Amino acid sequence: MASHFEAIGIGVTSQDEFGELVVSLISAGTARQIDKKTSEHVWTDPSGARLVAQVRKGEIDFLLPCLAGTTTAVPVRDVRLVDAETAMLDLLDGVAGEMICPIAVELEDRAVLANAGGRLESGSLVLTALAEDVTVHADADAYAASQDDDGLKFAADHFIPSGTFALEEPSPDWTPSAHALFAGEVVEAETPVNTVTGKVFHRIRVRTIAAIELDVAIAATELEQPPARGNIVTGTFFLTGRLGLQPADTEEKRRRWFRR
Numbered sequence: 001m002a003s004h005f006e007a008i009g010i011g012v013t014s015q016d017e018f019g020e021l022v023v024s025l026i027s028a029g030t031a032r033q034i035d036k037k038t039s040e041h042v043w044t045d046p047s048g049a050r051l052v053a054q055v056r057k058g059e060i061d062f063l064l065p066c067l068a069g070t071t072t073a074v075p076v077r078d079v080r081l082v083d084a085e086t087a088m089l090d091l092l093d094g095v096a097g098e099m100i101c102p103i104a105v106e107l108e109d110r111a112v113l114a115n116a117g118g119r120l121e122s123g124s125l126v127l128t129a130l131a132e133d134v135t136v137h138a139d140a141d142a143y144a145a146s147q148d149d150d151g152l153k154f155a156a157d158h159f160i161p162s163g164t165f166a167l168e169e170p171s172p173d174w175t176p177s178a179h180a181l182f183a184g185e186v187v188e189a190e191t192p193v194n195t196v197t198g199k200v201f202h203r204i205r206v207r208t209i210a211a212i213e214l215d216v217a218i219a220a221t222e223l224e225q226p227p228a229r230g231n232i233v234t235g236t237f238f239l240t241g242r243l244g245l246q247p248a249d250t251e252e253k254r255r256r257w258f259r260r
Contacts, residue, residue, distance in 0.1 A: 009194030184208030
């Protein structure tokens, strides 16, 4: 299984090399002050590879590898941080506004959300994912044929927020993780080069449940060739996203939440 950093073309051979690279990229990124002690730093490569860091008192206390999403934002509600890294929210149908499912996601703008109280009543999310384990099928028919005749059948556009389920008796400190099992049709595909490391990765756009589209990064070590348009991809994915929050925006939304 490829790491989240490998999915965006950041592969290093040692911890020291990794640390030096992260510091240099964050230093080259865009910074904004969240509060007196905390700042957010975002580095984005032309390939779409992105690192988001939260720095507190000169130390990195949150680092998120992700992909700069370009899809249409989908409506969400009941956004709340459940631990230092992960948010839970309700994913809505963009047409009817009906709930699809609750999901766990790691947010690019979690620092702003945390500073505003950790909750929002509603918003719009640009959803992205990093592939951890992925399988490619030629089309929906091939995907259907790959399933066990005696087992459960899944649609070619299913979405299961697996990180929200505790598979065993959860410990008292258990919290959801930003993982999902999903399948969808590839509508765009390319293999960009991370300009800093010189490593390639696959970037695809997937249309999944309720016609929701999200950008997905896949390590080239996971798939030698990129999926093609019309293929069905399925697997395990790490969910990230951006609400587009600005420090001034969240204060009024936070007040509305607590007036409910």
